[in-house]
Amino acid sequence: MRLSSSQENAVLASPVVLFLLALLGFPVVLSVVYGFSEANFQALMSPTFVGLENFHLVLNDIGFWNAAWFSLRFAVITAFLECALGLFLAVYLAPLIRNHGWMVAVLIIPMIVAPAMMGLMYRLVLHEFAGPIPFYFYQWFGWSPSFLSAKTVFQTIIVVETLQWTPFAFLLFMAAYQAIPQEIREAASVDGTRPWRMFWKIELPQMLPTLFVAGFIRFIDGFRVFDNIYTLVGAGPGGSTTSMSIYIYETFLRRGEIGKAMAAAILLFLVAFLVLALGQYLMRRSQ
Amino acid sequence: MKLHLALRWIVFAFVALIMNFPVIATFITALKSPSEISRNPSLVVDSPTLENFVTVLTVSDRLNVYHYLWNSFSAATIGAILPMLVAFPMAWVMVRRGYGRALLFPLIVNLRALPLIIFAVPLYLMFSVAYLLDTRIGLGLVLAIVNLPLTLMLLVNAVAEIPIELEEAAHMDGARLPRLIGRVVLPLCRPAFITTFVFGFITAWNEFLFGLILTTQRAVPMTVGASFFFATSGGGVQWGVAAAVMVVAALPPLILGLVMYRRISGSMVSGAVKG
Numbered sequence: 021m022r023l024s025s026s027q028e029n030a031v032l033a034s035p036v037v038l039f040l041l042a043l044l045g046f047p048v049v050l051s052v053v054y055g056f057s058e059a060n061f062q063a064l065m066s067p068t069f070v071g072l073e074n075f076h077l078v079l080n081d082i083g084f085w086n087a088a089w090f091s092l093r094f095a096v097i098t099a100f101l102e103c104a105l106g107l108f109l110a111v112y113l114a115p116l117i118r119n120h121g122w123m124v125a126v127l128i129i130p131m132i133v134a135p136a137m138m139g140l141m142y143r144l145v146l147h148e149f150a151g152p153i154p155f156y157f158y159q160w161f162g163w164s165p166s167f168l169s170a171k172t173v174f175q176t177i178i179v180v181e182t183l184q185w186t187p188f189a190f191l192l193f194m195a196a197y198q199a200i201p202q203e204i205r206e207a208a209s210v211d212g213t214r215p216w217r218m219f220w221k222i223e224l225p226q227m228l229p230t231l232f233v234a235g236f237i238r239f240i241d242g243f244r245v246f247d248n249i250y251t252l253v254g255a256g257p258g259g260s261t262t263s264m265s266i267y268i269y270e271t272f273l274r275r276g277e278i279g280k281a282m283a284a285a286i287l288l289f290l291v292a293f294l295v296l297a298l299g300q301y302l303m304r305r306s307q
Numbered sequence: 308m309k310l311h312l313a314l315r316w317i318v319f320a321f322v323a324l325i326m327n328f329p330v331i332a333t334f335i336t337a338l339k340s341p342s343e344i345s346r347n348p349s350l351v352v353d354s355p356t357l358e359n360f361v362t363v364l365t366v367s368d369r370l371n372v373y374h375y376l377w378n379s380f381s382a383a384t385i386g387a388i389l390p391m392l393v394a395f396p397m398a399w400v401m402v403r404r405g406y407g408r409a410l411l412f413p414l415i416v417n418l419r420a421l422p423l424i425i426f427a428v429p430l431y432l433m434f435s436v437a438y439l440l441d442t443r444i445g446l447g448l449v450l451a452i453v454n455l456p457l458t459l460m461l462l463v464n465a466v467a468e469i470p471i472e473l474e475e476a477a478h479m480d481g482a483r484l485p486r487l488i489g490r491v492v493l494p495l496c497r498p499a500f501i502t503t504f505v506f507g508f509i510t511a512w513n514e515f516l517f518g519l520i521l522t523t524q525r526a527v528p529m530t531v532g533a534s535f536f537f538a539t540s541g542g543g544v545q546w547g548v549a550a551a552v553m554v555v556a557a558l559p560p561l562i563l564g565l566v567m568y569r570r571i572s573g574s575m576v577s578g579a580v581k582g
Contacts, residue, residue, distance in 0.1 A: 125568040
């Protein structure tokens with residue numbers, strides 16, 4: 021028996037389609053059912069339809085808006101810092117990296133460590149008795165900030181996230197920097213262009229699409245942050261580090277409000293979808 | 308010029324130290340005895356000892372690290388291989404026939420950018436019906452979803468790089484599709500398979516959120532198991548043991564990642580840029 025070519029296509033695409041239907045199609049149906057129902061862990065299988073009640077609850081919950089605002093600030097600040105630092109490292113270290121490839125390996129180590137594990141490691145490193153950082157602060161300055169207190173915890177997790185993911189931006193910029201045609205630089209240096217001017221007028225514009233991509237990816241990753249914050253401080257002092265993901269997690273598992281958690285997840289999906297569509301539209305237009 | 312170069316080295320050393328500081332400090336703490344930890348939090352160990360590692364690697368009532376390691380290993384293996392199996396034929400029809408390029412490909416690739424928590428809640432409900440909660444297979448299936456987008460992208464890149472003449476030649480020789488894919492395309496994609504597997508394995512090993520939500524005991528992965536050591540019930544955290552657990556937990560992906568850092572960084576870049 022010989023299959024026609026469109027039959028062949030369907031056969032070859034079928035594994036991934038079945039996989040998606042089973043593991044995502046079914047959950048999507050569940051999301052919709054439970055998003056519009058009231059349910060709890062005691063009666064998991066018997067949701068009762070309550071219409072838009074859950075969405076009403078979520079949108080009137082100050083905790084939801086606080087979490088959204090937290091995630092937004094966190095994502096914007098970390099994406100900016102990671103791109104700025106990553107760009108600097110990629111350009112400044114480029115002359116060294118050309119001859120010493122192993123330097124890249126050293127710089128990407130933070131990314132290979134699980135973010136959850138990073139959070140735990142910082143718990144040790146920042147601990148007031150066992151941690152080396154407060155120890156050295158005391159030794160050198162006679163004073164140490166309490167890194168995980170309500171006042172400083174936001175800055176601390178910003179630094180934690182930035183130090184772990186700057187390497188990602190660095191990698192993208194390194195690749196973009198190496199891809200700039202050498203002739204452009206040579207032509208510019210024949211004209212007597214100074215290094216600083218070369219960067220602003222010639223190299224940076226060449227890397228602008230990469231800057232956009234890196235910033236966008238880091239923004240999305242920052243917005244959905246969960247692991248490192250959760251393992252370092254949980255929801256933080258007074259819930260001050262409740263990101264969107266932590267909010268949904270706590271609503272679901274801690275408080276058992278299934279319908280509300282699902283409604284929040286659906287809202288988050290809609291926002292993420294819009295942001296993605298917008299981001300891709302802008303990227304396509306800029307190319 | 309010399310001074311400039313020295314300055315660059317200093318910046319590199321400083322940045323490398325700061326970014327890797329938690330990893331370095333954890334490793335050093337793991338080498339300290341409990342009494343030394345309470346007296347000396349600095350980075351210099353007075354009397355290095357392996358007793359924390361012995362504690363961690365010895366099976367006891369309280370702790371069986373091999374259980375966590377095995378859970379992570381099996382779930383991460385499923386989570387890395389399954390997406391390759393389902394995505395490879397798709398990658399070929401997409402590149403060579405343009406099938407699914409309009410809808411399926413963007414759909415899958417964009418999954419990567421969605422917050423994982425969106426799937427966590429409905430998957431929990433589905434798994435509780437399907438008896439997949441707290442199983443290694445269940446966790447592996449979920450990790451396969453996480454890995455699918457990047458796997459598909461890397462395999463699409465790999466197929467696209469095969470010279471079409473090779474496939475045409477095989478076609479001329481009368482090779483039918485299964486033979487063409489099995490004998491020509493598959494062997495040429497082998498390097499990409501290795502990269503994709505390693506990348507997927509590391510990602511799956513490092514995953515935390517689904518392990519936290521979907522497992523409670525039997526299938527708890529290493530990342531979640533490590534966090535148990537920080538639960539402060541009963542007399543505070545044993546920092547030395549906790550540090551040794553973290554070293555053990557972080558080592559498998561670190562070794563894989565450092566051995567293959569060129570490919571890992573390369574696929575990160577292509578995954579980002581093509582998306």
